[in-house]
Amino acid sequence: MAKVTIGDVAREAGVALGTVSNALNHPEKVRPETLALVNDAIQRLGYAPNQSARLLAGGSNRTFGLVLPQLNHGLSLQIASGASTEAQRQGYGLLIATANGDATLESNYTRYFAGTQMSGVLVQASSADVSNITLQSSRIPLAVLDVQSDRPGYFVSVDCTAQGSLIAEHAVSLGPRRIAVIGRTMTPQTVRRLQGIRTIMERYPEIELDILDHGEITQAPDGFMIGRHLAQKGADERPDVVIGLTDVLATGAIEGIRAAGLRVPDDIAVAGCDGNPLAWSGSVGLTTCSPTGYELGRRGVRQLIEQIEAARAGTDRAELLAENHQELVRPFILTRGSTTGQVTVQASDATGLNLGTFL
Numbered sequence: 001m002a003k004v005t006i007g008d009v010a011r012e013a014g015v016a017l018g019t020v021s022n023a024l025n026h027p028e029k030v031r032p033e034t035l036a037l038v039n040d041a042i043q044r045l046g047y048a049p050n051q052s053a054r055l056l057a058g059g060s061n062r063t064f065g066l067v068l069p070q071l072n073h074g075l076s077l078q079i080a081s082g083a084s085t086e087a088q089r090q091g092y093g094l095l096i097a098t099a100n101g102d103a104t105l106e107s108n109y110t111r112y113f114a115g116t117q118m119s120g121v122l123v124q125a126s127s128a129d130v131s132n133i134t135l136q137s138s139r140i141p142l143a144v145l146d147v148q149s150d151r152p153g154y155f156v157s158v159d160c161t162a163q164g165s166l167i168a169e170h171a172v173s174l175g176p177r178r179i180a181v182i183g184r185t186m187t188p189q190t191v192r193r194l195q196g197i198r199t200i201m202e203r204y205p206e207i208e209l210d211i212l213d214h215g216e217i218t219q220a221p222d223g224f225m226i227g228r229h230l231a232q233k234g235a236d237e238r239p240d241v242v243i244g245l246t247d248v249l250a251t252g253a254i255e256g257i258r259a260a261g262l263r264v265p266d267d268i269a270v271a272g273c274d275g276n277p278l279a280w281s282g283s284v285g286l287t288t289c290s291p292t293g294y295e296l297g298r299r300g301v302r303q304l305i306e307q308i309e310a311a312r313a314g315t316d317r318a319e320l321l322a323e324n325h326q327e328l329v330r331p332f333i334l335t336r337g338s339t340t341g342q343v344t345v346q347a348s349d350a351t352g353l354n355l356g357t358f359l
Helices: 006-013 017-025 032-045 051-056 074-089 103-115 131-138 160-173 188-201 220-231 247-259 293-312
Strands: 061-068 093-098 118-124 142-145 153-158 178-182 208-212 241-244 269-271 324-329 332-335 344-347
Touching: 006 017, 006 032, 017 032, 061 074, 061 103, 061 293, 074 093, 074 118, 074 293, 093 103, 103 118, 118 293, 142 293, 153 160, 153 293, 160 178, 160 188, 160 241, 160 269, 160 332, 178 188, 178 220, 178 247, 188 208, 220 241, 220 247, 241 247, 247 269, 293 324
Parallel strands: 061 093, 061 118, 118 142, 142 153, 153 324, 178 208, 178 241, 241 269
Antiparallel strands: 332 344
């Protein structure tokens, strides 16, 4: 069977060759009814554009690349969803690569996407050291997600300090005598959450704060063991509230407390911090911060569009990259059965956000 050409598509749709070209490369320039005719013809004929030839001819690739460290955390899945939705809205496609937590592979994927003339690249960095990633930003629009940085470049991050502060404020509102914080501060995100908790607790010296730098933040069994250990203490020694620096640890702690014969939240209330829906399948609904990954992905794409539009307006790329462009996504607190028995949303700053993407 002969290969279908762009000319075949034009004849099938009853339009000019240039119209098909615009439909493929600049759909925003084509009337919706004409674009529908071309797309229908492409579907009927099974036409597949020769991307390599088009790029060699100097064409642009209206696709963004997204590099994720893993796909076993709700944040990454939400980032992919938010980036895909916003890219499509802006007339771009999205290709996703998973680096499996390997910083070298992460850098290689970023370099690969830049080499294939993607319109821009998003990277959810696996560590705070993004020097190997940002080297590519001189070649292509790039935005780094889930990293808070003051270095030159484009960054979008959750306000992790605010996550800790919101959860600590909620814990204080429960009237506790003792609060225990569990989880190793092994990432910049957990360090900032703990800072937010400490800042709030400094206002309440009458409440005993016990910070346990124990528990791998991705291991629910660690949370289980810590929760059971705390529950087995005497009534005058155990905490009234346990805060997990991650939802995975907090969910494990709930099960450990219940396994020790105590009730959540009646005997010990429990809260998480990071808004990871993949950790919300426990026996008691977890109080935590809202999922923020969708917004990270959405804003990351908008940062790429900002860089593209600046280049079209004649702004020198070196000038763009000389400054820090950091956006922080303000979290919400979602109170559930693990602390109050009720489900509520408290938004400290909901400006410009679509709540439907958080719940």
